[in-house]
Amino acid sequence: MTNKIVAVQGNHPSKLNPISDTSVFLASEIQNKKYKIFYYDPKDLSVINSKVIASGFFIKFDYSKKKFFKILKKQKLDLTKCKFILIRQDPPFNLEYISATYILDAIKDKVKIINNPTSIRNVSEKLYSVRYQKYMPDTIFTQNINEIKNFFKKYKKVIIKPIHSYSGNDIHLLNKFNLRLINQFIRKHDHIMCQKYLPKISKGDKRVFLINGKVCDAISRVPKKGSFLSNMSKGAKPINIQLTKIENKISKLIAKDLKKENIFFAGIDFIDQKLNGDINVTSPTGLKTLYDLSGINHAKTFWKELKA
Template identity: 75%
Template structure:
């Protein structure tokens, strides 16, 4: 009999915003079915005597209490004792990230891991979108200054994003090619995603939630005044939205492809009906926000589709 334990590999709970965090929202829902929640950070996973061991703590979440997260006990846990493991840390996609996926690969056939560690290692959140460029604004992936300069000539206003960053961090808007600044960015980040700026971002973007190959819901996020970043961590405001025929068609195609790639839960973003090129497969966010806006509970859908 497998223990009713859900392990969450994530950022330390003290770094989460409990009122909006999707990991807590998912954990809170599965607790109702008498599952215990074990929480650990990526740095605290090891392979010892051929077992994948994590040092962490059992926690209880309760939205009705002031202190939403209560630590019950600290413990080392053999992750084979879990029914499910959720990989929920923020990228960046770095060597620690890659190493944890290799470790979890060793038990991938015995425990249900969401998202599949092999798949998230193979699917770069930005590079994966290269196959969907016909649905995107003009975009190149490069660290070559001449290629980027040519792209500026053709597109004027350009957004630059490091390909392995996340959450609206290190995103820059340039109105013209600035050799020194861009050279500095390339030195720091390596490959960049360069994209034609879409001024309609001021009306917001749309985040589409994909669960088990199906479009499950969407919210819109409007940047604060004077900003071009819609991420809620950067001050964006969430509102209800509906998808256009075009957005549904593109989302359906990507949802189907992700299911074939063994990705169970993902978030994709649109600006002005164009895919913006972030295919969020590590730690998609926004489920609690959707619930607060509309009372649609996709945490229930998530666990139902997983047959928990």
């Protein structure tokens, strides 16, 4: 019988905020079911004698204590000894990220990995949205200066984002065409995402949670005064909210498509009833915040659906 071990591939717990972190929330929930939690960083993955080995530690989480985690035992673990592996590190999507997915591909038929390593490699968190552009504000993906210039001439106010970043990092709002900034941005990020600015972002976006092909509620995140960034890591304030009929319809469509792609857990975002193009499949966040706002515990939903 498979051991009752859940491995979490993620950033070190000391870098996490237990008040809002979804990885801690998911781990705490399954820990309550008498599972052991093994934690490791992607850089600590190895293939030794055809076995996928991680150097990490067993850990216990406790929300009631100021130091919310305790490292119980450091060790190397053959990851096929686990019941489940959660891929929960922050992007960016880089070569280390890709290498980790290839390593985990070797054992995905022996242990349930969420999200599937092949799938998160194939479902680009920005470029996957190309198929849903009719539900989005006008958006282009390019590194061609003339295309960006024409786009800016049309809309006058444009958001530019890296394709492979996360958490609102390196996002710019262009009120004027700044050739030097854009050239630097392209040199750093290659292809970028350019999107018509939606002023209603000041009222907040909506983060929708998709679990196993189902739409599981949403929260809104309102940017702090003077900001256009709705990420809580950038100071946005979460509030409880309902989806509109349009948002629910689009969410159901994407949830169904992602399930076909073997994506079990994802987060998508709306601004002013338009999909903003971020399809979060590596480490979607917000479940703990939803619980604190509404009392709805979708960590329970996550594990129930996964065990089923």
